[in-house]
Amino acid sequence: MKFIIDDKIPYIEGALEPFGEVVYLPGSKTTAKIVKDADAIVTRTRTICNEQLLNGSSVKFIATATIGFDHIDTNYCDQAGIKWTNAPGCNSKSVEQYIASALFVLAKKHKFKLKGKTIGIVGVGQVGSKVARLCEIIGMKVLLNDPPRERSEGPDQFVSLEEIKQQADIITLHVPLNMTGEDATYHLADAVFFNSLAKKPILINSCRGEVVDAAAVKTALDKQQISGLVLDCWENEPDIDLELLDKCDLATPHIAGYSKDGKANGTSMSIQAISRFFKLGIDNWQAREVELPAQTVIRLDGLNGSEEEIIGNAILATYDIRDDDRALRNDPAQFEKLRGDYPVRREFPVFTIKAENVPTDVLGKLREIGFNF
Numbered sequence: 001m002k003f004i005i006d007d008k009i010p011y012i013e014g015a016l017e018p019f020g021e022v023v024y025l026p027g028s029k030t031t032a033k034i035v036k037d038a039d040a041i042v043t044r045t046r047t048i049c050n051e052q053l054l055n056g057s058s059v060k061f062i063a064t065a066t067i068g069f070d071h072i073d074t075n076y077c078d079q080a081g082i083k084w085t086n087a088p089g090c091n092s093k094s095v096e097q098y099i100a101s102a103l104f105v106l107a108k109k110h111k112f113k114l115k116g117k118t119i120g121i122v123g124v125g126q127v128g129s130k131v132a133r134l135c136e137i138i139g140m141k142v143l144l145n146d147p148p149r150e151r152s153e154g155p156d157q158f159v160s161l162e163e164i165k166q167q168a169d170i171i172t173l174h175v176p177l178n179m180t181g182e183d184a185t186y187h188l189a190d191a192v193f194f195n196s197l198a199k200k201p202i203l204i205n206s207c208r209g210e211v212v213d214a215a216a217v218k219t220a221l222d223k224q225q226i227s228g229l230v231l232d233c234w235e236n237e238p239d240i241d242l243e244l245l246d247k248c249d250l251a252t253p254h255i256a257g258y259s260k261d262g263k264a265n266g267t268s269m270s271i272q273a274i275s276r277f278f279k280l281g282i283d284n285w286q287a288r289e290v291e292l293p294a295q296t297v298i299r300l301d302g303l304n305g306s307e308e309e310i311i312g313n314a315i316l317a318t319y320d321i322r323d324d325d326r327a328l329r330n331d332p333a334q335f336e337k338l339r340g341d342y343p344v345r346r347e348f349p350v351f352t353i354k355a356e357n358v359p360t361d362v363l364g365k366l367r368e369i370g371f372n373f
């Protein structure tokens with residue numbers, strides 16, 4: 001068998017070598033010529049898996065080590081008999097951590113308290129539901145919008161997008177990129193969307209760039225229809241709009257899901273799926289030797305600190321979004337390199353808190369967020 005693997009997928013080396021030839025290549029160099037005689041490809045968002053790549057090839061299975069799969073032409077694959085899989089939820093806690101960091105930095109910058117603010121979450125799947133839980137723990141009012149879930153589960157916990165536009169102080173997008181259909185999300189945030197916002201919310205987009213119309217969001221900022229913008233995902237990555245970058249409160253190079261935990265999960269799920277498909281007998285394969293940051297103990301002294309400060313300090317000690325923002329602004333042309341060379345980031349459960357003078361109920365909240373003690 002022959003496997004083509006994106007060389008930026010970590011922890012994977014050695015997994016498939018016992019079963020055939022393995023070729024590691026940059027996603028951008030995975031061409032029709034390269035995949036022609038391959039049986040499977042293990043990929044990321046940087047390889048467009050469509051007819052142009054796959055027609056006439058022997059590829060039978062595609063595993064993308066990512067949550068999103070808008071880079072796979074699923075209609076073409078279905079019709080060509082090529083099976084595919086993504087890695088649902090693999091880096092959803094990483095995106096939750098990204099949003100948590102963004103919220104606390106925004107609150108500091110714009111001088112508001114998160115407690116009592118209303119956040120509208122558009123798309124309440126693996127990521128959105130974790131963000132919702134976190135926001136509830138920190139005392140925000142949470143509005144959930146997810147028409148597909150509302151149709152199947154009933155209206156009880158959901159609101160319309162209209163209501164979010166009317167009520168929300170912050171709107172965060174966690175939908176897949178759907179180009180067509182009843183639940184299309186392409187340019188979900190367009191001029192019409194921005195024209196109908198009641199409370200000048202802050203907008204956060206960490207799902208896919210094309211969900212927000214870049215031209216419309218710039219106009220919305222100029223007209224003060226929104227009071228802030230956090231972008232992790234951009235139209236036309238990696239050649240992003242530099243004028244838009246300048247206007248963002250926080251701008252990062254599509255790394256919300258880039259914790260090492262999320263990467264390791266994506267790799268494990270991809271190998272397990274390949275094993276099941278080709279009956280390789282390594283269905284429980286797990287990524288190993290996932291790096292730790294230099295410091296995994298967080299010392300918190302709650303003396304004179306408010307609940308929000310204590311929780312914010314703990315979250316920012318695990319991941320400070322301003323580091324990624326600085327790196328991108330410093331050299332936006334390095335968008336792809338910043339992603340490829342991303343530093344070690346680990347999720348909340350890797351960290352142990354040593355607390356002094358922190359009230360018991362705040363300790364409980366930190367525990368709920370996922371910290372160890």
Ligand SMILES: NC(=O)C1=CN([C@@H]2O[C@H](COP(=O)(O)OP(=O)(O)OC[C@H]3O[C@@H](n4cnc5c(N)ncnc54)[C@H](O)[C@@H]3O)[C@@H](O)[C@H]2O)C=CC1
Binds near residue numbers: 124146176182
């Ligand atoms: N920036 C990054 O590094 C990352 C970005 N992502 C993006 O985030 C997206 C969401 O991830 P998950 O929550 O894991 O996916 P998911 O599939 O678990 O959840 C998506 C939710 O969106 C809902 N939805 C679909 N169309 C909608 C619409 N028009 N309006 C409102 N809700 C709608 C679905 O019903 C579903 O509940 C992914 O598809 C991916 O594009 C995911 C991981 C990392």
Ligand SMILES: O=C(O)C(=O)[C@H](O)COP(=O)(O)O
Binds near residue numbers: 044067254256
């Ligand atoms: O999982 C997703 O969906 C994402 O957007 C990923 O975090 C992007 O990952 P790469 O394709 O850059 O590995």
